[in-house]
Amino acid sequence: MISAENLVPGNECAPSSINESSVSQIHGEGAKTVGAADTAHKAVRKITCLGSGFVGGPTSAVTAFMSNIDVTVVDINSERIKAWNSDRLPIYEPGLHEIVYAARDGTYTNSALKRNELSNLPGRTRKPNLHFSTNVDKAIQDADLIFVCVNTPTKANGVGKGAAADLAFVEAAARNIAHVATEDKIIVEKSTVPCRTAHSIREILSANAKPGVHFDVLSNPEFLAEGTAVQDLLSPDRVIIGSEMTPEGIQAARSLAGVYSQWIPTERIITMNVWSSELSKLAANALLAQRISSINALSAICEATGAEVDEVSHACGLDSRIGPHMLAAGPGFGGSCFQKDIFNIVYLSESLHLYEVADYWRGIINMNEYQKQRFTKRIISCMFNNLTGKKVAVLGFAFKKNTSDTRESPAITLVSNFAAERAQVAIYDPKVKEAQIWQELQEAGGNLLQLKKNVLVCKSGYDACRGADGVVIMTGWDEFSNKDPINAGNLAPPSMTSIGRLSPITGVLQGRAMNASVDNCGLQAKAQGPKTTKDLPSVQKKRDATLVIRNPTTGEVVNFKKSSTRDSSMVSELEGPQIPSHNDENAFIEGTGRPRLRASEVPTYNHPRPIMEPFPSALTEIDNNLPRSPGRTKHGKQYSTTTPGSPSKLSSSPRRYSFHTFPSDKTTKDGPSTSNFGPEETKTERLDWARIAKGMRKPMWVFDGRNILDAAKLEALGFRVEAIGRASKYSGFG
Numbered sequence: 001m002i003s004a005e006n007l008v009p010g011n012e013c014a015p016s017s018i019n020e021s022s023v024s025q026i027h028g029e030g031a032k033t034v035g036a037a038d039t040a041h042k043a044v045r046k047i048t049c050l051g052s053g054f055v056g057g058p059t060s061a062v063t064a065f066m067s068n069i070d071v072t073v074v075d076i077n078s079e080r081i082k083a084w085n086s087d088r089l090p091i092y093e094p095g096l097h098e099i100v101y102a103a104r105d106g107t108y109t110n111s112a113l114k115r116n117e118l119s120n121l122p123g124r125t126r127k128p129n130l131h132f133s134t135n136v137d138k139a140i141q142d143a144d145l146i147f148v149c150v151n152t153p154t155k156a157n158g159v160g161k162g163a164a165a166d167l168a169f170v171e172a173a174a175r176n177i178a179h180v181a182t183e184d185k186i187i188v189e190k191s192t193v194p195c196r197t198a199h200s201i202r203e204i205l206s207a208n209a210k211p212g213v214h215f216d217v218l219s220n221p222e223f224l225a226e227g228t229a230v231q232d233l234l235s236p237d238r239v240i241i242g243s244e245m246t247p248e249g250i251q252a253a254r255s256l257a258g259v260y261s262q263w264i265p266t267e268r269i270i271t272m273n274v275w276s277s278e279l280s281k282l283a284a285n286a287l288l289a290q291r292i293s294s295i296n297a298l299s300a301i302c303e304a305t306g307a308e309v310d311e312v313s314h315a316c317g318l319d320s321r322i323g324p325h326m327l328a329a330g331p332g333f334g335g336s337c338f339q340k341d342i343f344n345i346v347y348l349s350e351s352l353h354l355y356e357v358a359d360y361w362r363g364i365i366n367m368n369e370y371q372k373q374r375f376t377k378r379i380i381s382c383m384f385n386n387l388t389g390k391k392v393a394v395l396g397f398a399f400k401k402n403t404s405d406t407r408e409s410p411a412i413t414l415v416s417n418f419a420a421e422r423a424q425v426a427i428y429d430p431k432v433k434e435a436q437i438w439q440e441l442q443e444a445g446g447n448l449l450q451l452k453k454n455v456l457v458c459k460s461g462y463d464a465c466r467g468a469d470g471v472v473i474m475t476g477w478d479e480f481s482n483k484d485p486i487n488a489g490n491l492a493p494p495s496m497t498s499i500g501r502l503s504p505i506t507g508v509l510q511g512r513a514m515n516a517s518v519d520n521c522g523l524q525a526k527a528q529g530p531k532t533t534k535d536l537p538s539v540q541k542k543r544d545a546t547l548v549i550r551n552p553t554t555g556e557v558v559n560f561k562k563s564s565t566r567d568s569s570m571v572s573e574l575e576g577p578q579i580p581s582h583n584d585e586n587a588f589i590e591g592t593g594r595p596r597l598r599a600s601e602v603p604t605y606n607h608p609r610p611i612m613e614p615f616p617s618a619l620t621e622i623d624n625n626l627p628r629s630p631g632r633t634k635h636g637k638q639y640s641t642t643t644p645g646s647p648s649k650l651s652s653s654p655r656r657y658s659f660h661t662f663p664s665d666k667t668t669k670d671g672p673s674t675s676n677f678g679p680e681e682t683k684t685e686r687l688d689w690a691r692i693a694k695g696m697r698k699p700m701w702v703f704d705g706r707n708i709l710d711a712a713k714l715e716a717l718g719f720r721v722e723a724i725g726r727a728s729k730y731s732g733f734g
């Protein structure tokens with residue numbers, strides 16, 4: 001059991017006794033911010049993360065970078081670990097390379113960066129505290145706290161097939177921890193799991209633990225979104241920690257809160273009942289997806305009536321009760337989690353005999369499917385109800401911009417539909433590799449030989465569009481947009497998707513742009529909004545700002561400075577653990593009326609070494625492609641054949657540990673995809689639509705699935721522009 005004796009001097013809250021009232025302070029009245037209870041906790045010095053995917057990799061990198069904790073990331077997939085240990089990382093996330101190189105190598109002179117003149121500045125070193133390894137057992141033994149970030153795909157077989165979460169990887173991880181650990185540990189469930197999974201993990205651990213070894217299990221779901229993972233981790237809206245309502249559970253929660261509070265304001269760290277925490281994650285994803293399906297449903301009404309969906313979402317989003325996020329109409333949501341997690345809720349509801357509830361949530365997925373088919377039909381209808389022999393260029397294959405991830409991408413459905421119509425389909429995506437596209441189309445039921453007769457994967461947008469009858473925008477990559485970059489912010493529609501997270505690394509205001517100027521169908525919609533943090537409300541400014549972490553002991557500071565090319569007004573400060581005085585106006589959390597914690601309520605930390613400035617932002621655009629992780633499922637199917645090969649023992653009895661290789665590991669010509677993701681040093685050019693116009697067949701159609709195009713400008717070039725959520729101007733065949 002964790003005890004006060006284990007506290008590390010200088011790195012802990014003052015220990016004190018735990019009593020009933022402190023327990024109820026955390027759990028008695030629902031969710032609380034940390035620091036409300038006065039309990040002892042063990043300071044965490046070593047973290048091990050099981051799973052080096054989208055969650056495990058970035059989470060560990062940011063944790064190491066922002067703290068003095070030694071973080072070791074392990075994975076049963078040695079290729080992934082090899083890539084994490086190289087200059088070319090296995091996943092594409094803007095800003096991630098900078099953080100990994102600094103925390104992993106302790107230097108800014110990584111071989112890939114030597115060309116960067118700033119890497120030669122003196123003093124740019126720090127003690128490495130981020131490690132990637134395949135030695136799972138040793139990492140488990142060494143850790144005080146273990147993040148479980150393994151995959152939880154939809155079940156492909158048996159009871160609950162196609163709906164329930166497959167917890168095989170979670171269970172295997174728990175068994176391995178119990179088998180290996182010789183000392184007490186805090187186990188942190190970060191994977192998205194069904195409600196009450198922590199209970200099962202606890203049972204597995206206690207049934208298999210060595211004598212005298214105690215495990216505390218916490219739920220701590222991750223809310224990062226791909227493409228903005230680094231900034232989401234640096235400045236999350238909230239951190240949820242679910243624990244048991246026991247003194248030990250609360251101590252464990254405090255220990256984990258102590259980790260996060262090294263860079264996240266304590267009022268954003270919320271503790272709650274473990275089951276609430278687990279359900280909160282599923283609920284958050286379901287609610288986000290529900291908004292997208294809602295606006296997509298409204299987009300159909302807009303198209304039929306002449307209302308414009310951007311204007312509708314903008315108008316609705318200005319209502320503070322609704323808010324502006326996740327209201328961009330599109331071709332349907334994709335990504336690995338929304339559908340999976342909603343199915344999870346559907347399955348849970350049906351298991352509880354709550355059939356109406358299950359139907360309600362299933363409706364969100366049904367609407368998503370409808371949107372994909374509706375967009376397909378509109379395209380076919382415009383193109384005279386006949387695609388046979390016509391060339392359709394598809395720009396974008398990733399499920400959203402700024403990621404190479406293609407899981408559940410709506411492009412898969414549309415390309416499959418076009419191919420079924422016997423169109424010649426030419427696909428271009430700046431980050432997705434050809435092999436991955438073929439893999440997805442095959443997974444969707446396509447025959448590769450047949451597909452290759454109809455589908456071509458191109459190296460540029462111009463190649464894809466040359467000779468095309470129609471161009472379909474499926475991913476909102478900035479390079480496809482023709483909107484004025486200054487007015488267009490991140491080129492999001494005025495519906496302000498993901499409004500305003502200022503990249504702490506680059507100083508770029510990413511997403512949340514309320515400022516797209518739309519001039520379409522003779523309407524001048526002026527949706528001017530904040531362009532910099534200066535213009536944002538103060539609370540948001542604080543939340544979205546660049547990070548400054550105070551080191552209370554040494555006064556050393558991590559300062560995420562903006563790139564020299566950026567407007568300084570786009571950078572402000574977000575303080576780390578806040579230690580306000582109750583006598584000043586900072587005593588209350590801005591905009592909430594809630595009191596800040598007193599200094600004595602906030603853990604303080606020593607940083608034993610200087611924490612350095614991260615890199616300048618020149619390297620944030622990284623060309624890579626995401627290898628699919630083992631065990632991912634799509635539409636209930638497993639991706640690849642199983643392969644034995646865990647380097648780690650998972651139980652006392654010998655067993656073969658199955659996992660699924662990345663498809664691209666097998667299919668890319670130039671070696672495993674995990675070695676292909678290095679910094680990109682050139683800026684991507686915008687497409688020249690005038691040049692595209694010269695090469696296309698007449699009439700020239702553009703179908704804007706992401707509302708990233710200025711229709712008027714394209715129409716001046718002779719294009720017929722059709723956009724999601726706007727009435728068709730040209731379709732006579734609907």
Ligand SMILES: NC(=O)C1=CN([C@@H]2O[C@H](COP(=O)(O)OP(=O)(O)OC[C@H]3O[C@@H](n4cnc5c(N)ncnc54)[C@H](O)[C@@H]3O)[C@@H](O)[C@H]2O)C=CC1
Nearest residue numbers: 051052053054055075076077150151152173191192222629
């Ligand atoms: N991808 C995302 O943006 C988000 C995902 N999540 C959730 O986080 C979890 C992980 O997601 P991703 O990182 O995307 O998955 P992923 O599939 O990219 O990575 C999971 C990794 O865990 C490894 N693994 C499996 N069993 C292991 C074991 N016993 N020991 C060590 N490594 C093991 C796999 O080899 C794989 O590399 C899922 O539950 C997901 O729903 C939550 C928030 C965001």
Ligand SMILES: O=C(O)[C@H]1O[C@H](OP(=O)(O)OP(=O)(O)OC[C@H]2O[C@@H](n3ccc(=O)[nH]c3=O)[C@H](O)[C@@H]2O)[C@H](O)[C@@H](O)[C@@H]1O
Nearest residue numbers: 222223224225226326327328330333334335337399400497
């Ligand atoms: O659990 C997860 O995996 C994560 O799922 C989502 O993150 P992600 O799927 O990476 O990306 P989103 O930005 O949410 O986009 C999901 C899909 O919805 C679409 N979308 C998003 C926003 C919008 O307004 N409209 C819209 O169509 C995107 O294009 C994309 O296809 C959530 O946003 C994260 O909070 C969550 O942690």
